[in-house]
Amino acid sequence: MDSKKLKEDLARDFNHIWHPATQMKDHETEPPLLIDKGEGVYLIDRKGNRYLDGISSWWVNIFGHNHPRLNAAVTRQLQEIAHVMFAGVTHQPAIDLAEKLVRNTPPNLNRVFFSDNGSTSIEIALKMSAQYWLEVGKPERKKFVHLKGAYHGETLGALSVCGIDLFRTKFQNILIDNIEVPGPDCDRCPYGLVPETCAAECFEPMEQILNENSDKVAGAIVEPLIQGAAGMKMYSSVYLRRLTDTCKVLDIHTIFDEVAVGFGRTGALFVCQEYGFEPTFLCLSKGLTSGYLPLAATMTEDKIYQAFYDEYDTFKLFLHSHSYTANPLACACANETLDMLTEDNFFVYLKEKSNWLKEGGKRLEMLEHCGEYRQIGMIGRVELMENKEKKTPYPFEKRLGYRIYLEGLKRGVLLRPLGNVIYFMPPLIISKSEIEFMTNTAYDCIHDILK
Amino acid sequence: MDSKKLKEDLARDFNHIWHPATQMKDHETEPPLLIDKGEGVYLIDRKGNRYLDGISSWWVNIFGHNHPRLNAAVTRQLQEIAHVMFAGVTHQPAIDLAEKLVRNTPPNLNRVFFSDNGSTSIEIALKMSAQYWLEVGKPERKKFVHLKGAYHGETLGALSVCGIDLFRTKFQNILIDNIEVPGPDCDRCPYGLVPETCAAECFEPMEQILNENSDKVAGAIVEPLIQGAAGMKMYSSVYLRRLTDTCKVLDIHTIFDEVAVGFGRTGALFVCQEYGFEPTFLCLSKGLTSGYLPLAATMTEDKIYQAFYDEYDTFKLFLHSHSYTANPLACACANETLDMLTEDNFFVYLKEKSNWLKEGGKRLEMLEHCGEYRQIGMIGRVELMENKEKKTPYPFEKRLGYRIYLEGLKRGVLLRPLGNVIYFMPPLIISKSEIEFMTNTAYDCIHDILK
Numbered sequence: 079m080d081s082k083k084l085k086e087d088l089a090r091d092f093n094h095i096w097h098p099a100t101q102m103k104d105h106e107t108e109p110p111l112l113i114d115k116g117e118g119v120y121l122i123d124r125k126g127n128r129y130l131d132g133i134s135s136w137w138v139n140i141f142g143h144n145h146p147r148l149n150a151a152v153t154r155q156l157q158e159i160a161h162v163m164f165a166g167v168t169h170q171p172a173i174d175l176a177e178k179l180v181r182n183t184p185p186n187l188n189r190v191f192f193s194d195n196g197s198t199s200i201e202i203a204l205k206m207s208a209q210y211w212l213e214v215g216k217p218e219r220k221k222f223v224h225l226k227g228a229y230h231g232e233t234l235g236a237l238s239v240c241g242i243d244l245f246r247t248k249f250q251n252i253l254i255d256n257i258e259v260p261g262p263d264c265d266r267c268p269y270g271l272v273p274e275t276c277a278a279e280c281f282e283p284m285e286q287i288l289n290e291n292s293d294k295v296a297g298a299i300v301e302p303l304i305q306g307a308a309g310m311k312m313y314s315s316v317y318l319r320r321l322t323d324t325c326k327v328l329d330i331h332t333i334f335d336e337v338a339v340g341f342g343r344t345g346a347l348f349v350c351q352e353y354g355f356e357p358t359f360l361c362l363s364k365g366l367t368s369g370y371l372p373l374a375a376t377m378t379e380d381k382i383y384q385a386f387y388d389e390y391d392t393f394k395l396f397l398h399s400h401s402y403t404a405n406p407l408a409c410a411c412a413n414e415t416l417d418m419l420t421e422d423n424f425f426v427y428l429k430e431k432s433n434w435l436k437e438g439g440k441r442l443e444m445l446e447h448c449g450e451y452r453q454i455g456m457i458g459r460v461e462l463m464e465n466k467e468k469k470t471p472y473p474f475e476k477r478l479g480y481r482i483y484l485e486g487l488k489r490g491v492l493l494r495p496l497g498n499v500i501y502f503m504p505p506l507i508i509s510k511s512e513i514e515f516m517t518n519t520a521y522d523c524i525h526d527i528l529k
Numbered sequence: 530m531d532s533k534k535l536k537e538d539l540a541r542d543f544n545h546i547w548h549p550a551t552q553m554k555d556h557e558t559e560p561p562l563l564i565d566k567g568e569g570v571y572l573i574d575r576k577g578n579r580y581l582d583g584i585s586s587w588w589v590n591i592f593g594h595n596h597p598r599l600n601a602a603v604t605r606q607l608q609e610i611a612h613v614m615f616a617g618v619t620h621q622p623a624i625d626l627a628e629k630l631v632r633n634t635p636p637n638l639n640r641v642f643f644s645d646n647g648s649t650s651i652e653i654a655l656k657m658s659a660q661y662w663l664e665v666g667k668p669e670r671k672k673f674v675h676l677k678g679a680y681h682g683e684t685l686g687a688l689s690v691c692g693i694d695l696f697r698t699k700f701q702n703i704l705i706d707n708i709e710v711p712g713p714d715c716d717r718c719p720y721g722l723v724p725e726t727c728a729a730e731c732f733e734p735m736e737q738i739l740n741e742n743s744d745k746v747a748g749a750i751v752e753p754l755i756q757g758a759a760g761m762k763m764y765s766s767v768y769l770r771r772l773t774d775t776c777k778v779l780d781i782h783t784i785f786d787e788v789a790v791g792f793g794r795t796g797a798l799f800v801c802q803e804y805g806f807e808p809t810f811l812c813l814s815k816g817l818t819s820g821y822l823p824l825a826a827t828m829t830e831d832k833i834y835q836a837f838y839d840e841y842d843t844f845k846l847f848l849h850s851h852s853y854t855a856n857p858l859a860c861a862c863a864n865e866t867l868d869m870l871t872e873d874n875f876f877v878y879l880k881e882k883s884n885w886l887k888e889g890g891k892r893l894e895m896l897e898h899c900g901e902y903r904q905i906g907m908i909g910r911v912e913l914m915e916n917k918e919k920k921t922p923y924p925f926e927k928r929l930g931y932r933i934y935l936e937g938l939k940r941g942v943l944l945r946p947l948g949n950v951i952y953f954m955p956p957l958i959i960s961k962s963e964i965e966f967m968t969n970t971a972y973d974c975i976h977d978i979l980k
Contacts, residue, residue: 091619094627096642096834098850099616101841110619116610121618136614136852149607152858156600159567160821163587165550166934166945167572168542168561176545191547194645194823195851201684209699220702232849233652234705235685245848248660251671254685254705364852370611372645372823372853383547390552391926397696398683399549400646401587401815402823407603407858475842483617494617 084124087112108484116143119505119512121492129492132516133503137306137338139369141418142505148368148414155410164192164403171409178416179362179375182347186356186379191396192404196337197231199361199374200299202398204235206382207297207331207359213385213394222333223287223298225261229307230299230335230361239299242307257291259284261305262313265449265461266469278317281324288324297331297358302349303454306338309499310459312452315353322355331358331382337374341365342419342506345432345455358382368415369505373408432456434510435502438517442500445521447472447528459501462524472498478527485523491516493523500524535575538563559935562943567594570956570963572943580943583967584954588757588789590820592869593956599821599865606861615643615854622860629867630813630826633798637807637830642847643855647788648682650812650825651750653849655686657833658748658782658810664836664845673784674738674749676712680758681750681786681812690750693758708742710735712756713764716900716912717920729768732775739775748782748809753800754905757789760950761910763903766804773806782809782833788825792816793870793957796883796906809833819866820956824859883907885961886953889968893951896972898923898979910952913975923949929978936974942967944974951975 088109096102097110111129115122119142121129131139141148155171162169176190191202204222211219224230228241238254240246241261246253262280264272269279288295302318305311325332334350334357343365346352350360359382363374388394418424432455439458442448449461449469462478464470472478479495486493493500500520504513539560547553548561562580566573570593572580582590592599606622613620627641642653655673662670675681679692689705691697692712697704713731715723720730739746753769756762776783785801785808794816797803801811810833814825839845869875883906890909893899900912900920913929915921923929930946937944944951951971955964 087621087624088619090624090628094631094639094641095619095623095855096640096829096847097616097619098642098854099846099848101839101846102834103838104841110617113613113618113620114609116613121610121613131613133614135612136616136850138612138614138852143610143613144608148611152607152611153604156603157595158565159572159594160599160603161586161589162564162567162572162582162594163584163589163945165548165587166561166943167564168539168546168548169564170538172546173538173541177541180545188545189547190545191549195649195853197649197851198646198684204685204703205683205700208703212699212702217702232656232851233649233684233686234655234689235703238685244844248663248848249656251663251668252655252659252686252705254703371858372851372856378547383553386552387554388552390555390928390931393695395550395552396547397550397699399587400648400683400823401589402646403549404546405823407822477841480841492617494614 118142138364151410151414172404187377191376193374196363197233197236200236202376203359219296222256227308273314281320292328299333309496310501333359337363367411370411371408462498491519569593589815602861602865623855635807638828642827644825647814648684648687651687653827654810670747673707678759724765732771743779750784760947761952784810788814818862821862822859913949942970
């Protein structure tokens with residue numbers, strides 16, 4: 079390792095790069111890790127330090143870094159063609175991928191529209207939904223209902239259905255209006271119930287708003303089971319059942335955003351498929367390429383598709399495109415990802431891992447300031463609380479999450495808490511001993527920072 | 530070639546894929562090309578037919594398909610790490626790329642924010658601009674001024690600054706309001722002038738609107754020199770000079786969208802750099818990776834950056850992120866692309882190619898229904914007109930462009946006219962004989978379709 083070069087490279091980064099979701103002034107005292115290499119669940123920096131990637135590089139990585147099968151899939155496709163436009167043209171990787179997605183999602187979803195990232199997959203769902211209502215003669219159906227705490231991306235359309243003030247406040251000026259509804263809050267249930275046995279009593283506000291506004295609502299959008307950016311807030315599938323049932327009665331589109339929870343994270347391939355929901359739209363990205371390349375898909379059903387299907391001169395076509403739509407290299411990665419997820423009893427073994435994670439995660443509850451540990455599949459989380467009995471939150475300004483993040487790095491684990499929520503979302507190929515290392519390190523970091 | 534497999538694959542495409550910017554009913558009679566391979570300027574379909582990629586696969590490809598240096602760059606990076614999150618982390622490909630971009634763009638642009646596609650690069654510029662005005666205490670500066678005929682992407686924020694009805698009409702319901710201004714129209718100049726000698730008299734409406742609204746305008750956005758989706762409409766740099774000068778006086782941000790025209794298309798690396806403009810924001814994508822992988826950059830200057838740079842608890846940070854921000858594989862492609870564009874007198878040789886293209890393109894003017902052939906760098910265009918003297922346009926419904934596209938495919942050239950505008954935008958590595966084949970084929974197709 080050349081420490082002069084490391085210093086120079088970090089200076090070049092500091093001088094020219096604006097990192098996402100980062101107060102750049104923090105880099106004055108805490109420069110970013112300079113990651114040179116990946117290997118399984120580990121990231122390796124310029125100095126040779128190894129960090130267990132506890133959050134799958136922003137929730138994208140499924141099979142670890144530098145996976146031989148994924149590398150081979152990219153290399154193979156590269157020798158044919160890296161990219162070709164996707165209007166008037168198709169290619170084998172996209173055809174195979176569309177079919178695999180249709181085969182592994184609910185029966186109503188038989189149509190795939192590709193794009194580049196989670197935000198665009200949402201924008202496409204919103205635009206398809208709005209245009210659908212226009213084509214069927216109900217242009218007044220143009221509002222989208224979303225939950226408090228929702229995160230669906232940060233392009234302005236996607237941001238208009240986000241329910242987290244932090245992301246919205248500075249852009250309120252340039253956002254269109256949608257309808258926010260209080261959602262589940264299982265950490266502090268206002269009904270005093272627990273998600274394992276409740277009947278989603280918290281669905282009532284949503285039910286009321288949908289009923290009152292059904293003539294102007296195009297669709298309702300949710301992150302099924304887990305609100306990610308809100309702090310991995312988990313809620314019951316009963317809520318989703320009530321939502322899909324109500325929307326069906328009122329003829330409101332349901333948009334399932336499985337960008338974060340899809341591709342095995344919850345212990346099943348997709349939430350909608352596991353529980354038998356049939357959303358009108360399903361948005362996918364992140365894990366789709368196992369964290370290799372940007373790619374997204376918006377899936378929908380015949381009823382929607384047919385409203386756009388007509389002679390050209392009716393101008394009913396759906397006008398939305400990105401140059402790199404269905405990029406063949408990314409599709410090749412996605413095909414390999416879906417093969418690996420659907421063969422060799424993957425989900426049977428994953429169940430075992432999920433149990434190991436639960437054992438490790440549950441230990442955190444022994445700490446004085448850790449609330450209840452909750453887990454769905456391979457996503458586990460705990461909230462740090464000033465007073466555990468009264469569930470008093472720590473003030474945001476203490477930046478506890480950030481301090482635990484820095485402490486974790488010193489000990490070789492990349493955690494990136496969301497505010498006061500410590501969560502685990504490792505690559506699904508993580509081993510038992512790696513799970514133990516990750517959860518034990520989190521335990522030690524929380525203990526030492528809060529002592 | 531297995532014709533049964535071809536038929537099956539096309540059926541699978543038809544059953545499951547929703548292609549972008551496509552009336553899918555057209556596929557009943559004209560199935561898409563099934564492209565298996567690329568080689569230089571050629572796309573090769575399942576039957577072994579070769580098509581000269583006359584529009585660089587939606588304006589992205591710079592060095593042809595299957596380029597050994599680009600393939601090697603991807604393969605090299607793949608062996609290190611395909612992707613890692615970009616918050617709290619950096620990597621060599623992004624550092625190198627940011628520095629190369631800063632070195633090759635106007636001196637004021639020293640800061641790079643990465644994302645995935647042209648639309649997101651625009652969304653980021655709009656959001657940065659709006660938040661800047663908020664942070665400096667002028668929240669009423671929140672509107673963006675764009676030109677009639679402008680295209681800046683199709684996510685809802687980007688679409689809100691588009692000036693093409695075709696793309697907006699169906700989504701008017703869910704778009705925020707911005708300010709549209711009549712722009713240059715050199716094909717039918719209302720002042721009766723020609724772009725080579727005019728003083729951009731058509732800037733007057735823009736000047737007036739900027740002056741009248743300067744207290745509420747955040748920024749003005751343009752596609753420098755060429756409005757792409759509007760039909761490769763070319764206009765004078767004098768317009769841009771007047772725009773940047775006026776915005777400077779009124780303290781209005783300028784957003785240069787060089788997503789389509791950047792990376793050598795106009796005969797220079799970037800329009801802003803060639804003419805010495807210093808836009809507040811520069812948006813790049815498409816050619817950035819030479820058409821291999823989705824990647825984008827929004828560049829800006831210190832004045833903007835500093836308005837966000839402060840202690841964390843001021844919450845001035847710019848909150849916008851995409852999971853695959855600065856994807857290392859895409860950055861590796863981009864680094865190789867910029868190296869190839871800036872070495873070996875690339876632009877000297879390109880000038881010669883540009884002359885060959887002009888020779889070929891000018892021939893089209895000999896056709897009865899072809900208007901004036903115009904060209905900037907390696908982008909050439911001509912409008913088909915029912916009456917050339919009166920410049921009467923053909924009715925849209927005739928789908929002349931589409932018919933010429935289909936005819937071109939039969940003859941081995943992929944043209945994809947924009948309405949009645951036939952244009953050339955080939956990979957920059959195209960040879961003299963390939964240019965001749967492309968322009969001669971266009972000539973023959975137009976001749977035969979319009980006869």
